[in-house]
Amino acid sequence: MTSTLGTGLLKSLTVPLDGKEFPGGLPAFLVRDDVLCWTRREAGLAGFGEIARFTATGPERFLEADIWWRHLVLEASVTDAVELPGTGPVAFGSFAFSKTSAHESRLIVPEIVVGVRDNRAWLTQLTFADGPLTEAGALAALQRWLGSDSIDGSFSAGAAPERTTAAADPAGDGTEAGGASREGGAVVRPLPLAAGATLHTGSLSEEAWMEAVAAGVEEIRTGALEKLVLARDVVATIPSGVRASQVLRELAARYRECWTYGVDGLVGATPEMLIQVEGRTAQARVLAGTLDRRDAHGEDGLPMDYATRVLAGSEKQRHEHEIAIQSLTSQLAPFSEAMNAHDEPFILELPNVWHLASDVKAELAEVEGHVPTCLALINALHPTAAVCGTPTQVAGALIRKLEHLDRGPYAGPVGWLDAAGNGEWGIALRGAVIESPGTVRLYAGCGIVDGSQPEAELAETWAKFRPMLESLGIRH
Numbered sequence: 001m002t003s004t005l006g007t008g009l010l011k012s013l014t015v016p017l018d019g020k021e022f023p024g025g026l027p028a029f030l031v032r033d034d035v036l037c038w039t040r041r042e043a044g045l046a047g048f049g050e051i052a053r054f055t056a057t058g059p060e061r062f063l064e065a066d067i068w069w070r071h072l073v074l075e076a077s078v079t080d081a082v083e084l085p086g087t088g089p090v091a092f093g094s095f096a097f098s099k100t101s102a103h104e105s106r107l108i109v110p111e112i113v114v115g116v117r118d119n120r121a122w123l124t125q126l127t128f129a130d131g132p133l134t135e136a137g138a139l140a141a142l143q144r145w146l147g148s149d150s151i152d153g154s155f156s157a158g159a160a161p162e163r164t165t166a167a168a169d170p171a172g173d174g175t176e177a178g179g180a181s182r183e184g185g186a187v188v189r190p191l192p193l194a195a196g197a198t199l200h201t202g203s204l205s206e207e208a209w210m211e212a213v214a215a216g217v218e219e220i221r222t223g224a225l226e227k228l229v230l231a232r233d234v235v236a237t238i239p240s241g242v243r244a245s246q247v248l249r250e251l252a253a254r255y256r257e258c259w260t261y262g263v264d265g266l267v268g269a270t271p272e273m274l275i276q277v278e279g280r281t282a283q284a285r286v287l288a289g290t291l292d293r294r295d296a297h298g299e300d301g302l303p304m305d306y307a308t309r310v311l312a313g314s315e316k317q318r319h320e321h322e323i324a325i326q327s328l329t330s331q332l333a334p335f336s337e338a339m340n341a342h343d344e345p346f347i348l349e350l351p352n353v354w355h356l357a358s359d360v361k362a363e364l365a366e367v368e369g370h371v372p373t374c375l376a377l378i379n380a381l382h383p384t385a386a387v388c389g390t391p392t393q394v395a396g397a398l399i400r401k402l403e404h405l406d407r408g409p410y411a412g413p414v415g416w417l418d419a420a421g422n423g424e425w426g427i428a429l430r431g432a433v434i435e436s437p438g439t440v441r442l443y444a445g446c447g448i449v450d451g452s453q454p455e456a457e458l459a460e461t462w463a464k465f466r467p468m469l470e471s472l473g474i475r476h
């Protein structure tokens with residue numbers, strides 16, 4: 001475990017911003033490639049700069065991070081004129097999927113945070129330096145990070161322009177090739193393809209990965225486990241270089257039901273909420289069961305009817321979903337006073353796929369006068385059956401044996417937390433790691449149960465790669 005800190009105590013100032021001044025909401029602030037972000041629709045947080053960082057590897061990474069953060073904010077001097085989840089001191093984070101991964105899990109405390117929520121907006125400045133924090137100083141720091149040409153020169157005078165965004169290949173969602181379309185209110189136009197971009201095999205060839213899936217199904221048939229999630233990677237080379245800010249804006253505009261994240265080179269838009277904590281209420285969105293929307297082409301009737309028939313009507317998909325729900329609720333139960341989940345999963349419609357989804361809500365129980373922090377909950381919940389399998393230990397060992405891949409931050413928790421214990425942590429799916437200015441590693445995985453077909457699972461990984469491929473301007 002390592003940590004970099006300033007010398008003094010942490011200080012923060014949060015002031016309101018006039019949200020009407022930037023109609024695009026939070027995504028309008030995704031203008032720097034090093035932005036830290038978490039956003040859905042118009043809401044979310046964007047962070048700039050870095051005043052402290054915690055890193056760790058190993059099985060205790062969540063609890064070590066929890067202790068580091070609680071210690072950091074314990075004696076912080078906080079002036080907060082807004083008092084919403086996400087105001088005051090905030091850290092963004094990304095954690096490795098595996099306790100055996102060499103990849104460093106991290107929490108990063110930015111210098112500046114812009115937040116948007118429920119039609120309210122705010123600006124927070126954080127520092128370890130002596131001297132008072134002022135509203136004028138915070139606005140000037142924001143201006144400095146955004147640069148004079150990115151947000152129209154003057155932020156507080158009504159600046160952030162409404163941005164149109166571009167999208168590459170139509171995603172089987174009715175977006176017209178060659179012409180602009182509207183998706184959830186955002187103007188989406190086709191993105192020019194990245195010149196000279198190429199895709200390469202990752203750790204396993206497609207054939208070898210399908211063999212791994214077949215081997216996984218064999219293990220399931222022996223009764224050693226019920227479900228296994230196997231992932232694979234592909235590597236994109238983009239000679240002109242990757243613009244992380246553009247990728248994030250694309251994802252935020254197109255995948256409005258998802259949470260778009262950007263932390264230190266990890267970018268993506270996840271549909272799966274591991275845990276969201278607000279006061280004493282915790283919520284999760286559990287997904288398992290996937291259908292490529294392109295599969296509905298040529299089918300009679302409404303696409304949604306097709307999705308309902310194929311997903312909700314499939315015993316295999318429902319079984320896979322049931323296992324994922326069970327795994328989350330049984331791990332959350334010891335921390336909860338009350339919990340409710342819908343009896344029936346619903347169909348979550350994304351531009352690329354449909355999922356079977358269930359929302360779970362819990363009232364957290366107090367232990368010795370405190371509700372558990374998000375990181376304590378994550379420590380208990382991760383990895384869920386949606387990304388690992390059931391039983392967890394058996395599935396984890398098989399993943400190591402069959403995948404031949406260090407998942408790094410893929411399928412690990414990604415999100416933010418504040419000093420009051422609020423936070424939002426998704427599972428880092430539908431994402432990629434920018435490994436160098438021109439190299440991006442994309443990850444996708446599938447739940448394998450008895451009856452899974454390797455070819456169908458391979459096709460599903462391509463559907464799951466699609467959000468990143470489109471945003472990078474890569475046609476497949």
Ligand SMILES: C=C(O[C@H]1C=CC=C(C(=O)O)[C@@H]1O)C(=O)O
Pocket residue numbers: 229231272287288289290355385386387429430443444445446447448464
């Ligand atoms: C592991 C991934 O998706 C999970 C989340 C939703 C549905 C899944 C499925 O149907 O297989 C996976 O469990 C991924 O996107 O890489």
